[in-house]
Amino acid sequence: MAYEENEMPASDPQEGQTAPAPVGPVQITAKDMVDVEQKCIDDLVGMYESWESWRKPYESLWEEIYRLYFSSQDKRKTSTRSTITVPVVFQIIEAAVPKVVNTIFGSGEEYFDIIPLNPADMAFAENMKILLTYQMNQADFMIKFVDFVKQLLLYGTSYFHVYWKVKREWVTSRIPIREPLTINGIMIDPNNLRWEETREYKVVERRPEVEVLDILDVFPDPESRNESDARGVFVRSWMSVEDIKAMGKGQFPIFANTDNDKLTGGDTHFAQSRQARYGIRGLSTPPGKDLVEVLTFWGKYDLDGDGIKEKCQIIMANRQVLLVARANPFYHQQCPVIRCVFFPIPLEWFGMGLVEPVINNVHELWTLRRQRLDNINLILKDRKSTRLTPVTAIISYAV
Numbered sequence: 001m002a003y004e005e006n007e008m009p010a011s012d013p014q015e016g017q018t019a020p021a022p023v024g025p026v027q028i029t030a031k032d033m034v035d036v037e038q039k040c041i042d043d044l045v046g047m048y049e050s051w052e053s054w055r056k057p058y059e060s061l062w063e064e065i066y067r068l069y070f071s072s073q074d075k076r077k078t079s080t081r082s083t084i085t086v087p088v089v090f091q092i093i094e095a096a097v098p099k100v101v102n103t104i105f106g107s108g109e110e111y112f113d114i115i116p117l118n119p120a121d122m123a124f125a126e127n128m129k130i131l132l133t134y135q136m137n138q139a140d141f142m143i144k145f146v147d148f149v150k151q152l153l154l155y156g157t158s159y160f161h162v163y164w165k166v167k168r169e170w171v172t173s174r175i176p177i178r179e180p181l182t183i184n185g186i187m188i189d190p191n192n193l194r195w196e197e198t199r200e201y202k203v204v205e206r207r208p209e210v211e212v213l214d215i216l217d218v219f220p221d222p223e224s225r226n227e228s229d230a231r232g233v234f235v236r237s238w239m240s241v242e243d244i245k246a247m248g249k250g251q252f253p254i255f256a257n258t259d260n261d262k263l264t265g266g267d268t269h270f271a272q273s274r275q276a277r278y279g280i281r282g283l284s285t286p287p288g289k290d291l292v293e294v295l296t297f298w299g300k301y302d303l304d305g306d307g308i309k310e311k312c313q314i315i316m317a318n319r320q321v322l323l324v325a326r327a328n329p330f331y332h333q334q335c336p337v338i339r340c341v342f343f344p345i346p347l348e349w350f351g352m353g354l355v356e357p358v359i360n361n362v363h364e365l366w367t368l369r370r371q372r373l374d375n376i377n378l379i380l381k382d383r384k385s386t387r388l389t390p391v392t393a394i395i396s397y398a399v
Helices: 033-069 088-105 119-138 141-155 241-246 269-280 356-382 390-398
Strands: 157-183 186-213 218-220 232-240 291-301 310-317 321-327 337-341
Touching: 033 088, 033 141, 033 218, 033 232, 033 269, 033 291, 033 310, 033 321, 033 356, 088 141, 088 356, 119 141, 119 186, 141 157, 141 186, 141 337, 232 241, 241 291
Parallel strands: none
Antiparallel strands: 157 186, 157 337, 218 232, 232 291, 291 310, 310 321
């Protein structure tokens, strides 16, 4: 997950306020910063752990759906019984994804349109459409939309993270310099052109970016039904210690408190969150000795201590170090996490996908197929004493 740089105004001034908005990764205004930062961490960690516990039952359902998609058997009661599976869930998802994607992108490059309210603004709307088309192509929106749809059809809920990407690199540029050229005091060219190479650390990319969030890494408010009435949302990600420390240095630091002694690698939550998926596919869990758990909270919190909660962005590392605590950096003041549900369930946050309604039917199909194979194998085993060939035994069993 990427993070926004601190180069945009935090928010519009409040009514009657004339002082400029605070800047920097941590914008908590208090005399004792240590106690206030620790209180902020304690409040949000307690909120996150309660929201995480509430979401646990859904994780069991998502694990079962993931298992059915890969046609993986959960348990084996008898080692001599058949374990064959039918990839019906894989067929359902892989057949539905192209249909949904083709519905959006089937008409070609122009898969959206901008219609102005005032017909006189048609030329302005066309320019906006050209700009948005270019920006979405730069973000590889179509490729990411396929992953977004597949997660949506599997689990019924999918997320996009839309943020402002700023990329800085060292760039070598050539500067033209015109000066007179003389040889032995004779003017050869009064406007002789030469080039001077310089290296400059500057912005090479500044545009909107989109990425798909794993459903396991988004923790919504248990009491909310949609984004408008939610107290906030937590987004979980992992970064290496070196990357976090590097993002706290330079002229435009993104994180604060990167020199804290509690900022160490070795997080175990990564292995726990992905252990079920790796086990289903028979893979080993990658080591996370150099990883740090990063929790990003988008919601309302009282940063300035006036008793009024404002929309803000708070980022914590290892649930112990406060990296960012600032007002919402976007002009629209909205959470950049976009939720989409396939089959909405009334008054619930999570939706329903294509797999959940047919889980029992899939298990029934697998059971019937295995029973038939076990029946044939048992008959063949019982008739070994008669020295029948397998073909003869099958024909005899069919008759």
